[in-house]
Amino acid sequence: MSIINMPRGTQDILPSESKKWQYIENELRKISSNFCYEEIRTPMFESTELFARGVGDTTDIVQKEMYTFLDKSDRSLTLRPEGTAGAVRSYIENKLFADVIKPQKLFYIGPMFRYERKQKGRYRQFVQYGVEVIGEESPKIDAEVISLAYNIYKNFGIKNIKVSINSLGNPEERKSYNEALIKHFEPRINEFCKDCQTRLYKNPMRILDCKIDANHELIKTAPKLLDFLGEESLAYFNKVLQYLDELEVKYEVDSNLVRGLDYYTHTAFEIMIDNPEVELKTLCGGGRYNGLVELLGGPVGEKGIGFALSIERLLLALESENISLPIDNNIDVFVVSMGDEANDFAMKLTNDLRLANFKVQNDYFDKKMKAQIKLADRYNAKYTIIIGETELLEQEVAIKNMANYEQEKVQIKNIKNYLENKLRGE
Numbered sequence: 001m002s003i004i005n006m007p008r009g010t011q012d013i014l015p016s017e018s019k020k021w022q023y024i025e026n027e028l029r030k031i032s033s034n035f036c037y038e039e040i041r042t043p044m045f046e047s048t049e050l051f052a053r054g055v056g057d058t059t060d061i062v063q064k065e066m067y068t069f070l071d072k073s074d075r076s077l078t079l080r081p082e083g084t085a086g087a088v089r090s091y092i093e094n095k096l097f098a099d100v101i102k103p104q105k106l107f108y109i110g111p112m113f114r115y116e117r118k119q120k121g122r123y124r125q126f127v128q129y130g131v132e133v134i135g136e137e138s139p140k141i142d143a144e145v146i147s148l149a150y151n152i153y154k155n156f157g158i159k160n161i162k163v164s165i166n167s168l169g170n171p172e173e174r175k176s177y178n179e180a181l182i183k184h185f186e187p188r189i190n191e192f193c194k195d196c197q198t199r200l201y202k203n204p205m206r207i208l209d210c211k212i213d214a215n216h217e218l219i220k221t222a223p224k225l226l227d228f229l230g231e232e233s234l235a236y237f238n239k240v241l242q243y244l245d246e247l248e249v250k251y252e253v254d255s256n257l258v259r260g261l262d263y264y265t266h267t268a269f270e271i272m273i274d275n276p277e278v279e280l281k282t283l284c285g286g287g288r289y290n291g292l293v294e295l296l297g298g299p300v301g302e303k304g305i306g307f308a309l310s311i312e313r314l315l316l317a318l319e320s321e322n323i324s325l326p327i328d329n330n331i332d333v334f335v336v337s338m339g340d341e342a343n344d345f346a347m348k349l350t351n352d353l354r355l356a357n358f359k360v361q362n363d364y365f366d367k368k369m370k371a372q373i374k375l376a377d378r379y380n381a382k383y384t385i386i387i388g389e390t391e392l393l394e395q396e397v398a399i400k401n402m403a404n405y406e407q408e409k410v411q412i413k414n415i416k417n418y419l420e421n422k423l424r425g426e
Helices: 015-034 048-056 060-065 084-093 139-155 171-191 194-202 204-209 231-246 311-320 340-355 369-378 389-394 412-424
Strands: 045-047 068-070 076-079 104-113 125-134 161-167 251-253 265-273 282-288 304-310 331-337 360-362 381-387 396-401 407-411
Touching: 015 104, 015 125, 015 139, 015 311, 045 048, 045 084, 048 060, 048 076, 048 084, 084 104, 084 125, 084 304, 125 139, 125 311, 139 161, 139 231, 139 265, 139 282, 139 304, 161 231, 171 194, 171 204, 194 204, 231 251, 231 265, 265 304, 282 311, 304 311, 331 340, 331 369, 331 412, 340 360, 340 381, 340 389, 340 412, 369 381, 381 389, 381 412, 389 396, 396 412, 407 412
Parallel strands: 161 251, 331 360, 331 381
Antiparallel strands: 045 076, 068 076, 104 125, 125 304, 161 265, 265 282, 282 304, 381 396, 396 407
């Protein structure tokens, strides 16, 4: 029989790699807690309408990339392609807007699904960490969210990064800008790709985000959105930039940055690798979405901002700067036993030590002592406990420090205290 391979665009994360993922996820939870964000967990599939309405039916995600299916009751469901729409849906459905603490500061970590062409750092099932701040609007909130994203990468030791930032204005300003873009591109739209031709009247700002036609002269000479912003929007944007300066966040204003989702207003940003030798540039993206809560049936006037980052791309960024994570591949103790009674006792001792919060392994196959010591080395054990029939009779064991091979006799009743002092008190 032929083997069954994993689906295209997915990956197996083996134990040697999953330790990196665990470390990263734990660090993300720590920094989220420091910034007073709380975890939200939403379903991995939602009503298709949620993404069509929330993400935007003119986006590539909705038109080309979603995994959509009918359930047994002929309801159209979709594996989540991003996290914001689900978080906002939960915010509305569970009436978090009625909470006395506003805004609600949320984060999530979980798999997302997009039917994309596989390439380095991009999978059809990928893991996102994201934050959403829902309920209020302030330049301070925008700057905090960008600072959180920026400092996540700094926390992992990544130095060559920068923030690209733009303001998308309010809906009226965007409408005027879209009209100017249509006028600009319309005479020569046939020179652009089919996607851009489709976008011209539906969402002309997306033409600026096109990877195929990025070097076309009309994109370089296109009107700038910042020129269409009113006094209030400009003042808001400048205040965000002022706070970023005060927070020492390195940024540059990119007037062509529009982001790929329909729900963004005002602040939009991406975090980029600032290294010409790295092919994959964008690590993280986000922005403000002031109309999304209302669009999904929530209270009028509820506003939000968020971002999401791919853990796969974070790992690539670490690789690009040759950063090794401080992963502890050691175990605390390996229990070596000789003889039937000692083997039986080793099984119980191993379990007792595990329940006392030590990382412990023992031999399952009654190997000779030399082979068990080799196995302890393979596990990178810090200590070995050696038990034989004599040790059981005398109610004491030999405990060996595997770093210097010094060995001490310890009474069985004192094993836990001895290890506690050695491993936790050093």
